[in-house]
Amino acid sequence: MLANRRVVLIAPPTPAWSATVGALQAQCAQVTFDVVTPSVTPAELGARLQHDESEGVVAVVDLCADPVRGMNTVAACRHVAPLVPVVVVAANPSQELARRIRLSGVFYLALDPPDADEMRNALESAFGCVARRRSRSSACRARQRVLLIDDDKDFLASTTALLENEGYCVSTATTGKEGLARMTEDVPDLIVLDIIMENDWAGYEVNQRVKFASGFECIRHVPILMVSSVPVDPATRFSRAGEVDMITPDAYLTKPLDIPAFLARIHALLGQNEPEVTS
Numbered sequence: 675m676l677a678n679r680r681v682v683l684i685a686p687p688t689p690a691w692s693a694t695v696g697a698l699q700a701q702c703a704q705v706t707f708d709v710v711t712p713s714v715t716p717a718e719l720g721a722r723l724q725h726d727e728s729e730g731v732v733a734v735v736d737l738c739a740d741p742v743r744g745m746n747t748v749a750a751c752r753h754v755a756p757l758v759p760v761v762v763v764a765a766n767p768s769q770e771l772a773r774r775i776r777l778s779g780v781f782y783l784a785l786d787p788p789d790a791d792e793m794r795n796a797l798e799s800a801f802g803c804v805a806r807r808r809s810r811s812s813a814c815r816a817r818q819r820v821l822l823i824d825d826d827k828d829f830l831a832s833t834t835a836l837l838e839n840e841g842y843c844v845s846t847a848t849t850g851k852e853g854l855a856r857m858t859e860d861v862p863d864l865i866v867l868d869i870i871m872e873n874d875w876a877g878y879e880v881n882q883r884v885k886f887a888s889g890f891e892c893i894r895h896v897p898i899l900m901v902s903s904v905p906v907d908p909a910t911r912f913s914r915a916g917e918v919d920m921i922t923p924d925a926y927l928t929k930p931l932d933i934p935a936f937l938a939r940i941h942a943l944l945g946q947n948e949p950e951v952t953s
Contacts, residue, residue, distance in 0.1 A: 678729040679705045679801050682722045684712055684747050685736035685763075690787050697790035698797070705797065712736070712743055719747070720754035730804040731758050732797055737775075738765040738786045745771075748778050756895055756945065757807070759800035763788050776886055777919055779894045803892035807861055817843045818944055821862035823853035823880065824901075825871040829929070833866070840937065850876035854883060861893055864944055867923065869902040878908065878921040886920055897943040898923040901931065 679702075685691050687709070695707050708722055725731045733751045737744030741764070751760050759781035766785070767775065775783055781803075782796040820842045824830055827848070834844045845862070847853035849872045857865065865884070869877035881898055884890050900923040904911070907926035912918045925939050 680725070680729060680731050681705060681707050681734055681797060682731060683707055683709045683734045684714060684719070685709070685734070686712060686739055691736070694788045694790050694793060698794055701790070701794055702797070712740065712747065714747070716750040716754060719750050723751065723755035723758050730801050731755070732761060732781075732800045732804070733758050734761045734763065734793075736763045737767075738763065741767075741771055745774060745778065748775075748780060752779055752895070759803060759891075759895075761793070761796050761800060773919065779885070781891050781894060799891065806892065817841055818863040819843045819845065819860070820864045820866060820940070821845050821847065821853065821857055822866045823847045823850065823871070823877070824866075824868040825849065826868070833931075836933065850880040853880055857884070857893055857896070858890070862896060864940060865896055865898045867898055867900050869900065869904055877902065881923050882920045897925070899925045899927065899939060899943060901927045901929060901936075903929045
C-alpha cells in the first residue's frame with residue numbers, strides 16, 4: 675500500500691478545475707493535489723514529480739487551452755518521470771491529436787469538462803498500477819527487469835546470459851500470448867520482442883496491445899525494442915498503412931545481433947548512460 679498519494683495537476687486556475695479538485699478531495703481524503711500552471715518549466719516539473727518509496731504520484735495535464743503546450747508538458751512528464759502515470763484532459767481532440775496522445779504513452783484520456791467520478795476512477799486505477807509496481811517481491815527488485823519474448827530458445831539462452839552479465843534481471847516467454855500474460859503479472863522495465871512466433875504477426879500484435887489496448891494501461895510506459903530477422907522496421911515495411919504507428923516499437927534491430935549496438939540501445943531506452951567503448 676502507498677502511504678501517501680499525490681496528484682500533480684498541470685492546468686490553468688479555472689472555476690471548473692477548482693470544482694473538480696474540490697469534489698475529488700472530498701471523495702479521496704488521502705490524496706493531496708499539487709496544482710501548477712501550464713507555464714511550469716521541465717526542471718520545476720521534474721522537482722514536482724519526484725517521490726520516495728512510500729509515495730505514489732500521478733500527473734494530470736490539461737490540453738484544452740493550448741494543445742501544443744499541453745503535449746510539450748506531457749512529453750516533459752514522460753522524460754523527467756517515465757514511471758509516473760499521466761492522465762490527459764482534452765476538449766474534442768482531433769483524430770491527429772488523439773493519435774499523438776496515444777503515441778505519447780499516456781495512462782488515460784478524459785474529455786473536457788472533467789467529470790469528478792471519471793477522474794476519481796482514472797486516478798484510482800493509476801495509483802493501483804503504481805502500488806502494484808512498488809510491491810513486486812522479487813530477488814531482482816533492485817535491478818532493472820528485461821522481458822525477452824522470442825520463440826528461438828538459443829537466442830533466449832544467449833541473450834539472457836548476456837543481459838544477466840550486464841546486471842539486468844531477465845525473464846522470458848516463447849510466444850506473444852505468453853509474453854502478454856507475463857508482463858501483466860510482473861511489469862518489466864523493457865521488452866525485447868521478436869515478430870514471427872506463433873504466427874507471422876505475433877510481435878506486431880503484442881506491440882499494438884501494449885501501446886493501445888484496454889487492460890494494459892500499467893504497461894504503456896514500458897519501451898519495446900523489437901529484434902527480428904525481418905530486414906526492415908515496421909514503419910518502412912508498412913509505410914503506406916494508415917495505422918502503422920500502432921505496430922511501430924520504440925526501437926528496432928535486426929538479427930544477428932550487433933552486441934554493442936544492442937546494449938547501447940537498451941541503455942538508451944532505459945535512460946542509462948551508455949557504456950564507454952574501448953578500443
